């Protein structure tokens with residue numbers, strides 16, 4: 001993708017060049033027909049990016065996260081090289097269904113005491129706390145599965161995988177607060193998350209279906225592309241939260257535990273009223289506020305939104 005970057009007056013050229021460099025050089029190698037990232041992303045998003053990349057314009061400020069993430073990757077790679085780990089940032093392509101799939105595996109470590117030698121894939125990710133608490137990691141799982149599968153195709157027998165996730169907005173004060181209030185909060189800023197690699201046939205089936213979807217839609221007009229699902233749009237439904245009266249920065253209660261112990265948003269006023277009662281909060285000090293739903297990916301992480309009729313239509317409905 002070659003997105004044109006803009007910058008506000010005053011910002012140094014260094015950031016502008018870093019953003020351009022990332023698009024034009026750093027990420028451009030070994031992309032193949034489609035990269036792993038593209039294969040796990042929504043079809044509509046991938047095709048809109050490809051069709052309109054030269055018309056898209058993003059401010060450098062919007063690329064700050066990507067620049068930061070690439071910096072983290074780079075230092076991890078330099079450290080791996082320094083300490084003699086040869087299999088880091090492995091970039092290659094594999095043929096699949098007459099297409100070349102671009103692979104970039106962050107790090108592959110030999111598993112001690114295995115004969116014949118087995119390997120563990122380690123993927124580095126950056127995310128926000130909510131992504132960990134809500135457990136939205138399906139694309140991470142498939143990325144790891146495809147990469148492990150591809151590595152096996154070139155003779156590196158990957159049998160285990162984990163994502164090392166750096167939580168960008170983690171803070172010790174938020175952890176202590178969550179502990180005081182008995183709320184879920186990741187205990188550490190860097191988490192290692194085990195990934196189940198599935199079987200080769202599962203990965204092949206998944207790859208075939210993703211490739212098929214992209215091919216079927218290659219000539220479909222923009223406005224008729226298959227719609228992104230609420231999950232793909234990282235849709236946060238309308239919900240209710242409990243706020244301390246007068247506070248504007250952070251709700252006191254945003255989620256409750258369901259019967260399986262998973263944190264879920266309060267989608268009805270009744271759920272919020274029950275939570276108020278359970279916590280013994282009085283209406284003199286606390287209030288329930290309504291939060292309209294929003295599509296986090298569309299709004300903040302998908303530059304294709306300018307060309308996406310699905311997003312433009314949902315904007316009119318207030319999402």
Ligand code: SF4
Nearest residue numbers: 228298302305308311
């Ligand atoms: S703006 Fe939203 S709906 Fe449109 S392609 Fe991007 S993620 Fe999908």
